[in-house]
Amino acid sequence: MIEIKHTLCPSCSVGCGINVILDNEEIVGTFPYKRHPVNEGKNCLNGRSSVENVEDELAFDSKVLDDAIGKLKSCNNEKITVVFSGNNSNEDLEAIKSLCESKGFNILSYANNLKNFDSVASYDDVENASNLFVIGNILYENPLIGRRIVHAKENGAKIYVNDDLENSPTSNIADEFTSLSVKEFLENNDFTDDSVILFNKVGSFEDLDLLESANSKLLPVYSKSNSKGALKLVDAISKEEALELLGNTEVLFIFNDDIVNEFDFDFKSIPQIISVSPSKNDTTEIADFVIATKSWLESDGSFTNAEDLTQEFSSVCESEKMGIVEIIEKISGELE
Amino acid sequence: MSDDIKIVGLLCNWCCYGGADTAGTARMQYPPNVRIIRVMCSGRINPSMIFKAFEDGADGVFVGGCHIGDCHYDAGNYKWSRRAKIVQDIIEEFGIEKERFRFEWISASEGEKFQKTMDEFYKTLSKLGPLELE
């Protein structure tokens, strides 16, 4: 019997809604969620394919969890680094943060050289801006924010785009396109308070200071569904700091992240890698301990999107696996 | 400038290609801008082939098949004649002038007709100039 259920898309921080189609409680596809105010039923290719990976089932093995806990016990807490990924819900992140703080583990909170900004523009601000400064190929990489840029242009806004690619959809709608460095782009432009700077990348961590001091509304668009939630809980570090931390790590404890693809670092040099993941990815392939957990489709929780809107989602199907909060409870208990 | 005009010609093996051959053996001169691709029947041609030709840089596309009623495979050219109309309707919508796509029925003995058609097509395209696709 088919059913259609509401959930959120896990692919980036725009915070789109998406419907999942279930046939006899098995996920078979997606369906437009037109009632959702962020994206009105529209989803990019990443969103529509996000439900397919759930099939890469990992089997939960309690012995693996016990062995992993053993490694945590035997290692010096200062040499344990926990990856604080924006792929996790706010509830899971709170539990991870508590664990780290109580045990003194290091927290690796990294978002592609971006950080949290307390005050951000709303998506409506983007549509109503007179001038939009866009850094990155946002129409292609975060289409449903790109849509707001299209609306802004229809409302008469002037669009300035800074990116490497000349023939991208984003550069095509630009009134002015430059491929200078982000630093030069920010220094050469005048910002007023009816303008919005949208960015999904920067040249370096230092560019963030230039953004902060620009007299304009800002909207950082992160690459993971709950990056905003994660960065609000634990401040982001730069790429250099992250690499240094990884170099000093003996046990890398990853919750729901494919970190090997984010850094040019020899992860195999880290003595122990524990990966808690709902599905197979490049990180679970090299991890020493792989602990299966529920995906967002099988859990309840909330994600906070780029415009600082926290949205709840409910599970669309059941799972016998342990959720991250449960796993952490078990670990805390054992580490007493 | 006119020497840069690129024409892709999809000719059916039994009739039109024979016609082009006849024109060649009789040393009839026609513009060298035509790049001929032989297909077994005009009915084998998908509209997507025409579109790909335009996308890849053709300034004009010509399709030649057997006269209606003479198809070697009985009804292939009927199918093509219907598709050709769809192709015409579609390319208009994307800023490609109708004159850049041309289809004719030319038999194997009609070398002169082939030569004349290629000449006319080339002249039309020279006037239109190279195709600027956005």
Add this chain to the structure above:
Amino acid sequence: MSYILARSSDNAILEAGECGGAVTSIFKYLLDEGIVEGVLALRPKDDIYDGVPTFITNSEDLISTAGSYHCAPTMVGDIIQKYLSDKKIAVAVKPCDIRSIEELIKRHKINPDNIYTVGLNCGGTVSPITGRKMIELFYDIDPNDVVSEEIDKGQFIVELADGSEKGVKIHDLEQQGYGRRNNCQRCDVKIPRKANIACGNWGAEDGWTFIEINDEKGQSLIDGAKSSGILETKNASEKSIEARSKVEGIMIKMSNKVQNAKFDEAEDMDVWKRCIGCYACRDICPICWCYENCELNKPYFKEEINITPNPIAFQGVRLSHISFSCCDCGQCDDVCPMDIPVSLIFDKLQKKYYNRTGYVAGVSDDIKPPLYSPDKVEL
């Protein structure tokens, strides 16, 4: 084809229904008698703007689907084709839904013996978020207070819990960019005559549903529902038949005006520059059914990522495959992340095809669209 007025004998259904509760009653009859395994209908999930297709197998749940949801522009053709083609079902269909089902039947993707189609006359649907904004701006009402909406006599009318109503001319709404979806404004098939029966309130008296019975299966539906006691019927007067015809005629005239105005805009090439090649339009189209074998997936059509695809080799391919069967359902517009009016160009090409052949997608009686025919005929 014959005309009757029908009304539910069940008071709860009569109250919940849009006019006479006939559609819900007929579904109840089909489920209770075991003639179908389930009914596919819209149910409001979070509120009346959140219409979700629901497969009902217990007739007691039908009451939640009663009523018209103008702010739920769904398409059921591909749901039936993908997930329900092996079951015996009944489905509520707008004209665009039944047109897509007809086209899928021609392509052997849906078995007509397995489905009972209960048609709904349709003046158009409104996107949910647009609808809510519109109600705030033009009606000065909190959209959360609206319990039901209606399109009647050229107005979009909302009803509040206390029974009060407020209407605004659709024309005024659409002049300002609100109102019905773009494809609905162009659509000229208002009565689903390919469904077994076509139901609605045009020409009907208060509390009755006007039903046009289109074929034998439709007749058996009415006869069966009547003998089971859930439906009562009476003859439709000449006057009401005429009134209904008049409404249909006016709506078709309005659509033709919009078509003439909007089709020229299809040639604006600027919109294609923002296409990101996400395939949402192809994936949602009920007629497109090749899936993994789609020609656009073939290596010779694979573009560099990050670059805007060339529309002639992206949309052009899809246009050449299915534009003559386009039902103008507008789902492609609804799902495009860049708000490109995809349905405009597909509808325009279907109309061009109609001008050449007289074939209207999902309505014409031809067994196959002329393009597929093995006959030795030219267009």
